[in-house]
Each structure stands twice: as C-alpha cells, then as structure tokens.
Amino acid sequence: MERDGSDGCTNPWIRNSLDGHLQRVAVNSLKSKWRSVRSGVPQLLVLGPMLFNIFVSDMDSGIKCILSNLDNDTKVCGTVNMLEGRDTIQKDLDRFEKWGHANLLMFNKAKCEALHMGW
Numbered sequence: 679m680e681r682d683g684s685d686g687c688t689n690p691w692i693r694n695s696l697d698g699h700l701q702r703v704a705v706n707s708l709k710s711k712w713r714s715v716r717s718g719v720p721q722l723l724v725l726g727p728m729l730f731n732i733f734v735s736d737m738d739s740g741i742k743c744i745l746s747n748l749d750n751d752t753k754v755c756g757t758v759n760m761l762e763g764r765d766t767i768q769k770d771l772d773r774f775e776k777w778g779h780a781n782l783l784m785f786n787k788a789k790c791e792a793l794h795m796g797w
Contacts, residue, residue: 752785
C-alpha cells in the first residue's frame with residue numbers, strides 16, 4: 679500500500695484494526711477452534727472500497743475509450759461511427775480481459791450490456 683501512495687499511518691491503522699480479532703472456519707456442522715487474525719482486510723466502512731480502488735488503479739492503462747468506475751461497476755464508452763471505433767472498443771475490451779486474467783479478477787460477462795444510442 680505504501681508503494682501505491684498511502685501515507686505512513688494507513689498500514690499501522692490496518693494492523694491495529696486486526697489486533698485482538700478472532701476467527702474460525704465452519705463447514706456444515708463442523709467448526710474449527712477460534713484463532714487470532716494474522717492478516718486480511720478488515721470490513722470497515724471506507725477501507726474495503728479504498729483497497730479495491732488501489733487494486734484496480736492500473737486497470738485503465740492503455741485504454742482509449744472513456745472509462746467510468748463506481749465501486750465494482752465499470753463502464754466503457756466509445757463512439758462507433760466507423761469500423762475504427764468498433765475496433766477501438768474491442769481492443770479495450772480485450773485489454774480488460776487480459777488485465778483480469780493477470781490479476782485473477784474475472785469480469786461477469788453475463789452482466790455485460792451494449793447500449794446503442796442513435797439511428
């Protein structure tokens with residue numbers, strides 16, 4: 679996180695928010711013993727989205743289209759009035775897919791839509 683520009687107070691804050699917390703695993707009716715939390719992402723109001731934004735901060739590298747991110751919803755916008763516009767959007771979508779594979783983050787293609795505006 680420090681490499682991505684967080685100030686020196688953030689890491690101790692995350693570490694302190696995990697101190698003293700316990701967790702266990704449950705599968706069906708079997709439960710493990712309670713153990714101290716040694717790592718993870720605390721489920722705090724602002725921290726989760728902040729860490730997600732750091733994680734996806736390089737997603738738009740090399741993208742030519744207009745990109746809009748809100749939480750975990752990403753929109754790609756482009757004008758297609760010639761074949762070049764279509765190719766630009768397709769190349770950007772291919773870049774996103776490559777980025778997703780490299781970062782082990784898959785896009786939900788079932789939720790992908792195309793919005794056509796015009797004649």
